[in-house]
Amino acid sequence: MRKLWLPIASVLLSCALGMGTAQAELPPGYRVVLLTENFPPFNMAVDDKNFARDEAIDGISTDLVREMFKRAGIDYSLSLRFPWDRLYNLTLESPNYGLFSVSRTEARGPLFKWVGPLGKTRKVLMALPGSTIRVPDLAAAAKLRVGAYKNSAVSQMLKDKGVVASEVLRDQENIARLQKNEIDVWATTDVVGRYLAKQQGVSNLQTLLSFQESDLYLALNKDTPDEVVNRLQQALDAMRQEGVVDSITRNYL
CATH class of the missing domain: 3.40.190.10 (Periplasmic binding protein-like II)
Incomplete structure (x- = not known):
């Protein structure tokens, strides 16, 4: 009787373990x-x-x-x-x-x-090469003309900190706005901003302030x-x- 019970117990244990790892079914389609x-x-x-x-x-x-x-x-x-x-x-x-x-x-x-x-990205304020603007903190940014991407995490954070930004529907538009002196600084994310600028022939942007990393x-x-x-x-x-x-x-x- 004991010999019969051992394989049965093994089967039951295997089933229990399988139930613990099995994936639940999703609805058809x-x-x-x-x-x-x-x-x-x-x-x-x-x-x-x-x-x-x-x-x-x-x-x-x-x-x-x-x-x-x-x-x-x-x-x-x-x-x-x-x-x-x-x-x-x-x-x-x-x-x-x-x-x-x-x-x-x-x-x-x-x-x-x-x-x-x-x-991971890093929120930054950027300016064109050679800019003499100094931004020690976000409070200082509130006195500048800041360009940002509408409804982005960057623009939302600026609002939370009391910084009013001029928003556009495409982030790359801010590069031309910098060149035309329509904005003083560009609020964006480090990897993305540099990539977009490079696509438009602009390199060596200055990072004036880094204020948050985001996953x-x-x-x-x-x-x-x-x-x-x-x-x-x-x-x-x-x-x-x-x-x-x-x-x-x-x-x-």
Whole structure:
């Protein structure tokens, strides 16, 4: 009797362990609608236009997100659109929508479910080479003409600190505004700002002030099943451990 019980116990134990690691089923035909914008080098249209789909989109975050969904076994569609505030509100209001790359701020935290981090950026105030402007802190920036990207994490933080910025719908427009002396400084993120400036033939921008580092995430609508969030986070964690995240990042920087 004891010999019979041992294999039965082994089977029961295996089943119990399997139940602990098994993935929950998602609804038939489940798909995440992924949105992104031109935010190079993290996400961008191959042809630099403001609308693209699927393979016509690349960048650090784009490649990471594709691999995450592949490993997680979750179907998705991907489109790059414009402007940012429309994409943000669509994701906020629409079940099964996701948006990347999004800075995870304290104010945004409870509004979405999050997977990440996908990368890191540093908020900065930049000026053209040779500028004599000095900005020791954000209080000093309040006295300047500051250009920013509408509804971005940078512009939101400036507002919170009492800095009124002149906002535009495309961040790269601020480069021309600097050159035309329409603004004194450009509030942007370090990697993105330098990349955009380089695309327009402008190099050696001066960093006058660095005021916050931010992690970039995939933001998912709050109604997204926890199973989806967990699968994607586990996939990203494994990719980071395997060196895939670093490898993809090096492809663009």
